[in-house]
Amino acid sequence: MLKLTQQHINEISKHGEATYPNEGGGFLIGQADGDGVKVVAEIRSIPNKFEAAEQYHRILITNTLYREGEAYAEGKGLDLIGFFHSHPDHLAVPSEFDREHALPWWSYVIVSVQRGRATDVLSWQLRDNRSAFDEEIVLRAV
Numbered sequence: 001m002l003k004l005t006q007q008h009i010n011e012i013s014k015h016g017e018a019t020y021p022n023e024g025g026g027f028l029i030g031q032a033d034g035d036g037v038k039v040v041a042e043i044r045s046i047p048n049k050f051e052a053a054e055q056y057h058r059i060l061i062t063n064t065l066y067r068e069g070e071a072y073a074e075g076k077g078l079d080l081i082g083f084f085h086s087h088p089d090h091l092a093v094p095s096e097f098d099r100e101h102a103l104p105w106w107s108y109v110i111v112s113v114q115r116g117r118a119t120d121v122l123s124w125q126l127r128d129n130r131s132a133f134d135e136e137i138v139l140r141a142v
Contacts, residue, residue, distance in 0.1 A: 002028075002082070002107045002123045003039045003139040013118035015045050016086030016111040022055035023048060025085030027069040028107055029078050037139065038081045038107055044069060058097065059085050082107030082123075089113070092120040094133045102126040107136055 015024050026045035032038050046069070050060040061083070073080050083106060087095075092112040094102070102108060108124045124133040 001037045001137045001139055002109070003033075003037055003141045004109075004123075005040070005141045008040055008043055009121050009140075011043050012084045012109060012111050012121060015084075016088075016113040016118050017116060019048065019086060020113045020116045021088050023057065023059040023086050023088060025059045025061075025083060027073070027080050028082035028084060028109065029069075029073045029076070030081045031078050032081070039141070040081065041076075041078055043084060044072060056088060080106075082109065084109035084111070086111045086113045086118075089115065092122040094124050099126065099130070099133060102130075102133070104128050104130065108133070 026043055028040050029044055030039045030041040046065050048055050048059045049062050050058045070080055087110055090112060092110040094108060094110065098108065104126045110122055110124065111118050112120045123136040123138050125136045126133055
């Protein structure tokens, strides 16, 4: 399970709209509580480092961006617990590319952006055997 505030959902949606028609994304920063629920404390947008011709359907997290995100989270006493990104003019479901590049346990929040407007925001978690994603329950924090 993943716990997000409405403000986080709004920020993710606005970022997806701002980067449309390209993909946008960033890190979910937080920690797991005593019950194993991943609690998002902050989202941190990152630039899309894919070449311009690919940005409409891919987002690239470089090793440098990952290390910077991890250092940022650690500096706040938190962890990287997932990633969010947009799917321009597609459903908020993971693609095969998403599955091939995902990490088990992490939460993957996807916002569908249809004609520039954010619609569905769903979270997914990769199975331990990496065969598929399962939709993750999102708890709305206050």
